[in-house]
Amino acid sequence: MRKGLRKEKVKCQCGEWTEPKEFNINGFKIRGSECPACSEAYFNPEDANKALIYNKLKNEVLTGKVAKSGNSIVVRLPKRLVDALNLTAGSTVTLQLEDPRTVKIIV
């Protein structure tokens, strides 16, 4: 599997070699590199794809089903959301009650 562009230099379309850089786009960290001559940016494809999925999900209203599990109540999250957040079964998240109808889940 490809490890990304962190340690790679890419030959820019202008002929210069790029420098590794971590971009921050809308709070999302994307590995890549940038050309010192023309500022052309090259993004790690995996990171860029994750950022795209994240941005798409951000503008959607998703629903989660409430279910009973023993004495607890569980909220089932859509698979697309789980994948985008890299959530795995058994991981711990932080829950914060924002107002009487809003709970924030911090992963």
Ligand SMILES: [Zn+2]
């Ligand atoms: Zn360039």
